Amino acid sequence: MKKLSFLAVFFLLVAQSFAQHPPKITIPGSLPQGVFKPNTSFAKGQRYYSEDNRYCLVFQDDGNLVIYKFASARKYSAIWSSGTNGIAMKKCIFQEDGNLVLYDYTGKARWAANGGTVDGGGSGKGDKFYPKGPDSHWLTIQNDGNLVIYVGKYRTNSAPRWSSGSFEKN
Numbered sequence: 001m002k003k004l005s006f007l008a009v010f011f012l013l014v015a016q017s018f019a020q021h022p023p024k025i026t027i028p029g030s031l032p033q034g035v036f037k038p039n040t041s042f043a044k045g046q047r048y049y050s051e052d053n054r055y056c057l058v059f060q061d062d063g064n065l066v067i068y069k070f071a072s073a074r075k076y077s078a079i080w081s082s083g084t085n086g087i088a089m090k091k092c093i094f095q096e097d098g099n100l101v102l103y104d105y106t107g108k109a110r111w112a113a114n115g116g117t118v119d120g121g122g123s124g125k126g127d128k129f130y131p132k133g134p135d136s137h138w139l140t141i142q143n144d145g146n147l148v149i150y151v152g153k154y155r156t157n158s159a160p161r162w163s164s165g166s167f168e169k170n
Contacts, residue, residue, distance in 0.1 A: 033049055033050070034050040034140055035138060036048075037094075037138060038096045039096050040094045040139070042059040042092040042093070044060065045058070049141070050141045052143045054070055054143065055067060055068065055079075056068050056070070059102075060085070062086060064084050065082040065111070066081045067079050067166050084102055084111045087102075087110055090103050090104060090105045091103050098137035098149055098151065098161070099112055100149060101113070136152070137151045137158075137161070145167055148160050148162070
């Protein structure tokens with residue numbers, strides 16, 4: 001019985017360490033951890049880590065999109081948010097046009113990277129941001145905590161077009 005209890009505790013600790021800081025997995029031809037292609041949908045409650053695992057982006061159940069900085073596995077602090085907590089959001093998507101948009105359950109865009117909070121002043125459809133195309137833009141949570149949309153092919157001839165402004169001097 002003691003052996004079984006020891007094994008259960010051991011596996012629980014291993015599972016917790018993976019939940020806090022997942023191992024880096026590289027798939028040939030894929031983008032690195034923390035870099036996202038157009039048409040990426042962000043699941044509520046899922047953590048999307050920077051390449052160095054010190055920052056993560058979370059689309060929270062309360063409707064807020066938040067960047068957290070980790071000091072340790074259990075100590076972290078919010079360094080940026082979309083300010084949409086309390087709004088019933090259905091989805092967060094990095095659209096094909098390069099805009100990062102939060103939509104409510106009626107399909108109306110309530111926050112967008114190209115204009116912040118969209119409270120009746122926008123079209124409610126996430127507004128077009130940049131030219132479409134498979135290599136026209138990419139989104140990243142950088143190792144300095146900044147969430148940035150780049151225009152251009154990944155890491156070649158690209159320029160920042162929007163950022164959360166949450167970068168930190170490391």
